[in-house]
């Protein structure tokens with residue numbers, strides 16, 4: 084048996100590299116699927132929540148929209164107001180005990196992270212929509228576009244560009260927060276680490292490795308996403324980092 | 340001449356603020372009507388009611404004799420176009436695509452037809468060389484000309500202009516006004532809110548003076564500018580023309 088810290092690290096890496104690797108891959112997979120699906124959910128929710136009816140609209144439409152709004156607000160409040168670890172338990176065990184469905188753990192993970200991220204994305208997208216001046220919406224109405232047409236051709240392409248930093252931030256958050264899914268035995272990197280640590284009771288060394296893996300993932304992807312943002316916003320702007328913890332706080336300054 | 344727009348007893352308020360207080364106005368096909376009046380008198384609100392960017396609180400607006408509330412929004416908006424003070428171009432689209440988007444989405448024209456028509460109107464407003472430019476790369480006058488082309492691409496029967504030159508630097512005002520003049524020669528019905536008195540006098544078939552949510556005076560431009568009947572019109576013109 085190894086006797087030093089580095090000895091243990093080398094030993095554990097050698098013995099469990101496959102476990103760590105498969106865990107890291109699952110973690111990334113969950114983060115990617117959760118962020119992409121969550122983003123799509125967020126877009127749809129925000130599109131519905133920004134519908135405004137003309138005063139002449141029928142009762143049925145009015146009621147339908149109110150009901151949809153109520154449902155979506157409840158969804159956002161509930162999923163933002165409860166921890167994802169609890170949501171995972173409720174969905175996973177709820178499905179098996181009351182619906183008789185044994186969802187595979189990874190599928191449950193995709194579901195929970197997507198729906199959870201969707202609740203945050205809905206607000207982010209709504210902010211993006213509100214950041215586009217009303218004049219463009221009015222011009223789109225004035226050429227006869229419907230709400231959906233206005234959103235997809237004019238507003239969202241601009242809004243998405245504006246919120247890209249926040250969307251990227253959600254992805255990084257998901258890399259880290261998917262660790263809570265170990266409670267429903269999803270084989271992401273945290274769960275795999277627990278398995279690896281248990282055999283030799285080397286919790287410190289194993290989780291040191293785990294921390295390094297998480298850091299490599301988040302660091303690499305923040306850099307990559309930032310590069311992508313730069314590409315999209317062109318050379319005409321530069322960025323001031325407005326907060327040490329959140330990329331959402333980045334301030335983009337346009338060059339004159 | 341046949342009547343295209345008929346506004347009857349129009350009322351509009353924002354909360355306690357009575358902005359339009361009983362306007363009757365009839366506009367014939369092919370007419371160019373300039374609306375003048377002090378700021379805050381409700382000129383923009385009047386135009387915005389006509390294409391339902393604002394919902395009227397009372398009265399009715401008839402388009403070819405039909406209440407506009409009964410016309411499906413997309414066809415109403417295609418037939419009654421609007422040009423804004425702040426241009427309001429779609430910032431994510433090139434000049435050409437600003438003109439193409441509405442045709443394809445709303446009128447369901449083919450891409451080829453839409454592009455052809457967009458090129459035709461961009462040429463007419465002198466913006467064809469800039470068809471691939473994004474709005475951010477254009478000057479105010481150029482943006483407004485693209486905005487006019489965008490509206491024309493929808494084949495409107497009536498075009499509403501809300502102070503189309505007020506946000507422009509002085510040297511760009513004429514390029515936009517001369518484009519509007521060419522539209523008059525083409526027989527398009529236009530309602531133009533403007534502070535350009537010389538333009539109103541020369542180009543309009545009719546001038547409407549509004550004050551405090553009402554039409555105060557309505558008539559032939561030469562008569563209205565040289566011999567205004569109402570004291571409020573006289574005062575407004577004295578103030579404006581002095582400068």
Ligand SMILES: Nc1ncnc2c1ncn2[C@@H]1O[C@H](COP(=O)(O)OP(=O)(O)O)[C@@H](O)[C@H]1O
Pocket residue numbers: 353356358376377378379380381382383384385
């Ligand atoms: N969306 C709105 N909400 C509240 N008040 C408004 C709104 N639009 C216009 N107003 C008010 O209506 C009045 C007339 O405005 P407007 O029609 O823009 O006048 P004009 O175009 O003649 O300058 C103003 O007092 C303005 O403050």
Ligand SMILES: [Mg+2]
Pocket residue numbers: 382383384501502
């Ligand atoms: Mg105005």
